[in-house]
Amino acid sequence: MSDQDKTQDTEEVTAEAAQAGDVKDGDVEAREDAEAMAAEQDPAADVARLEQQLAEVQKSLDEADLRAQAEIQNVRRRAERDVASAHKFAVEKFAGDILSVADSLERGLATMPGDDDTFKAAREGVELTLKVLLDTFQKHNIEQIDPKDASFDPEQHEAMTMVPMPGVAANTVIEVLEKGYTLNGRLIRPARVVVAKGE
Numbered sequence: 001m002s003d004q005d006k007t008q009d010t011e012e013v014t015a016e017a018a019q020a021g022d023v024k025d026g027d028v029e030a031r032e033d034a035e036a037m038a039a040e041q042d043p044a045a046d047v048a049r050l051e052q053q054l055a056e057v058q059k060s061l062d063e064a065d066l067r068a069q070a071e072i073q074n075v076r077r078r079a080e081r082d083v084a085s086a087h088k089f090a091v092e093k094f095a096g097d098i099l100s101v102a103d104s105l106e107r108g109l110a111t112m113p114g115d116d117d118t119f120k121a122a123r124e125g126v127e128l129t130l131k132v133l134l135d136t137f138q139k140h141n142i143e144q145i146d147p148k149d150a151s152f153d154p155e156q157h158e159a160m161t162m163v164p165m166p167g168v169a170a171n172t173v174i175e176v177l178e179k180g181y182t183l184n185g186r187l188i189r190p191a192r193v194v195v196a197k198g199e
């Protein structure tokens with residue numbers, strides 16, 4: 001067999017193989033087209049699939065909406081709490097500064113003898129001024145802490161010193177050097193006290 005005949009046989013075999021491959025590829029394409037047409041011919045399946053997808057999207061939107069509403073409620077509550085706290089304690093710095101006026105009036109009263117007629121008018125004036133100031137404090141929820149003869153409370157009292165005191169229970173406040181104050185229940189200044197030491 002000549003080289004020319006061999007080449008011709010090889011070309012024929014290659015052409016047949018290529019033709020066989022085309023047929024197989026054509027079968028696959030035809031099958032895919034048939035499946036696509038079958039899917040197009042079953043609109044109920046498409047509708048069911050789309051409804052399921054829509055339900056899933058709606059569910060995720062509802063969950064996101066609930067989360068957003070809960071977050072808005074939390075922010076609103078936090079803001080209301082902050083505003084209420086700001087209103088409640090807005091005068092805290094002012095109250096802390098004006099406490100020294102009450103202290104000065106009380107110290108002034110302590111230096112005036114109650115039985116001396118010379119100081120009677122001055123004493124009455126200072127007592128009246130102090131009463132007006134304490135009434136104003138009370139109007140604005142500033143309460144005085146006067147713990148004389150009470151048990152020492154480290155949350156509201158500051159012990160300046162401890163002294164031995166026979167006949168008095170340990171940790172009893174025996175003297176108030178400076179009264180304490182609270183604003184709406186919050187301590188703005190502890191009472192400075194002398195506490196009895198145990199025997």
